[in-house]
Amino acid sequence: MNACFRSARRGWLFAALALLVSLAPVGRPARAGTVLVAVAANFAEAAQRLAPVFRRETGDDIVITVGSTGKLYAQIVNGAPYDILLAADQRRPRLLEEGGQAVAGTRFTYATGQLSLWSPDPRAIAPGQGPALLARGGFRHLAIANPALAPYGAAARQTLERLGLWRGLQGRLVMGQNVGQVFSMVATGNAELGIIARSYALSPRNTTPGSRWDIPADMHAPIRQDAVLLKPAADNAAARAFLAFLAGDPAARAVIRGLGYGVGR
Amino acid sequence: MIGALDLGPLWLTLRLAAISTLILLILGTPLAWWLAHTGSRAKSVIEAVTALPLVLPPTVLGFYLLVFLSPGSAIGGMWVRMTGENLTFSFSGLVVATVIYALPFTVQPLQASFESIGRAPLEAAATLRASGWDAFFTVATPMALRGYLTAVVLSFAHAIGEFGVVLMVGGNIPGRTKVISIAIYEHVETLEYAQAHMLSLILLVFSFVALVAVYSINRRFPLRVG
Numbered sequence: 306m307n308a309c310f311r312s313a314r315r316g317w318l319f320a321a322l323a324l325l326v327s328l329a330p331v332g333r334p335a336r337a338g339t340v341l342v343a344v345a346a347n348f349a350e351a352a353q354r355l356a357p358v359f360r361r362e363t364g365d366d367i368v369i370t371v372g373s374t375g376k377l378y379a380q381i382v383n384g385a386p387y388d389i390l391l392a393a394d395q396r397r398p399r400l401l402e403e404g405g406q407a408v409a410g411t412r413f414t415y416a417t418g419q420l421s422l423w424s425p426d427p428r429a430i431a432p433g434q435g436p437a438l439l440a441r442g443g444f445r446h447l448a449i450a451n452p453a454l455a456p457y458g459a460a461a462r463q464t465l466e467r468l469g470l471w472r473g474l475q476g477r478l479v480m481g482q483n484v485g486q487v488f489s490m491v492a493t494g495n496a497e498l499g500i501i502a503r504s505y506a507l508s509p510r511n512t513t514p515g516s517r518w519d520i521p522a523d524m525h526a527p528i529r530q531d532a533v534l535l536k537p538a539a540d541n542a543a544a545r546a547f548l549a550f551l552a553g554d555p556a557a558r559a560v561i562r563g564l565g566y567g568v569g570r
Numbered sequence: 571m572i573g574a575l576d577l578g579p580l581w582l583t584l585r586l587a588a589i590s591t592l593i594l595l596i597l598g599t600p601l602a603w604w605l606a607h608t609g610s611r612a613k614s615v616i617e618a619v620t621a622l623p624l625v626l627p628p629t630v631l632g633f634y635l636l637v638f639l640s641p642g643s644a645i646g647g648m649w650v651r652m653t654g655e656n657l658t659f660s661f662s663g664l665v666v667a668t669v670i671y672a673l674p675f676t677v678q679p680l681q682a683s684f685e686s687i688g689r690a691p692l693e694a695a696a697t698l699r700a701s702g703w704d705a706f707f708t709v710a711t712p713m714a715l716r717g718y719l720t721a722v723v724l725s726f727a728h729a730i731g732e733f734g735v736v737l738m739v740g741g742n743i744p745g746r747t748k749v750i751s752i753a754i755y756e757h758v759e760t761l762e763y764a765q766a767h768m769l770s771l772i773l774l775v776f777s778f779v780a781l782v783a784v785y786s787i788n789r790r791f792p793l794r795v796g
Contacts, residue, residue: 373759375761
């Protein structure tokens with residue numbers, strides 16, 4: 306009886322040991338080949354298309370987290386374990402570098418954003434009639450990203466100010482937290498018009514091309530979007546490889562350009 | 571924007587919570603009464619529907635409201651024809667969202683109260699020739715006081731704290747849909763931590779007081795059923 310009890314106990318000991326061994330980290334090769342990329346909402350489509358291209362070329366995986374630049378910034382400052390930030394502006398990457406959360410000297414402009422006034426209704430915006438349509442005001446709501454939070458919102462505001470319409474539109478402006486939410490507000494028909502990142506209008510997932518006015522780049526300050534390597538990834542070769550891919554790979558540049566971004570320099 | 575704390579969102583939130591709570595009491599009372607007294611087989615289904623907002627993430631409610639209140643939908647379209655305005659991105663739309671979101675916090679305490687009172691006091695009132703309405707207001711309502719107080723405090727507090735749904739259907743319009751939780755979110759995202767701290771502290775203190783109130787109500791008004 307006693308022996309039997311003892312052997313049963315040994316059995317448990319073995320089981321516990323086996324469990325411990327199975328839980329121990331087995332070298333974790335995944336880390337070396339995985340890059341956690343925090344992506345501003347406007348660039349989500351591009352990042353998702355770049356990931357398989359990058360994987361084909363290097364074998365490394367890209368894991369994407371999408372949010373507004375402001376939210377991602379706050380998460381990073383508070384210790385979120387991302388390797389790279391693809392911001393929608395230049396300010397947040399610079400602040401991260403100044404604050405010591407990013408690796409100095411790794412910042413560069415990976416894309417320049419473009420705006421479009423968009424409606425899912427194919428007849429809503431007649432060719433060349435974008436400004437006239439906004440001025441006429443035959444709509445209840447125009448959705449823009451919140452200028453306080455999102456660079457695309459700030460650029461939308463500058464455009465409307467340039468057109469002399471900002472103050473007049475106050476009662477009709479609704480704000481999304483980022484261009485992604487703006488797109489959903491318009492796509493669901495809650496707002497008739499929205500100022501979105503052109504990448505959303507050009508996305509193959511946008512099943513309603515609708516009609517749009519591509520806002521000329523000189524209507525607002527250029528939306529220079531900077532990338533930066535974050536501190537936790539200082540020694541992550543895959544992360545550095547992705548930044549190099551983003552900056553100079555012809556296939557990557559073609560994907561980015563194809564979604565309506567400016568690339569160059 | 572940095573500097574003075576804008577209290578507009580706070581007042582807007584209080585107004586939203588007050589109006590929603592009032593509507594919830596009006597809608598919730600008959601529903602809770604029916605649930606407390608019915609022998610219908612539909613009871614479980616209706617109870618489940620009422621409790622759905624407790625378990626669904628706000629994103630689900632927000633998404634459905636965005637779709638079903640949009641001007642292209644039946645309800646949203648009717649609203650546009652009646653008022654000339656959108657239901658989404660409006661204060662009225664937020665009231666609709668809040669009423670749906672906080673429904674279980676009104677109905678469940680009321681139903682529990684009505685159930686614990688039972689039929690006997692009302693039947694006694696009827697033998698004294700009180701009409702149904704009379705019996706409800708002079709007998710049932712005072713006896714269900716605890717349930718009403720709990721329902722009001724919980725519904726009001728939930729309306730104050732709502733975030734996810736408002737984020738999706740509100741549109742962040744100052745004075746109309748920019749409630750306190752949205753204002754805090756925006757302050758955090760724009761690195762205005764001082765303002766975020768102030769508004770958050772107000773919410774924290776308010777929520778604590780509300781919960782203390784609920785627990786004291788439960789102590790001080792024991793069910794007077796005998």
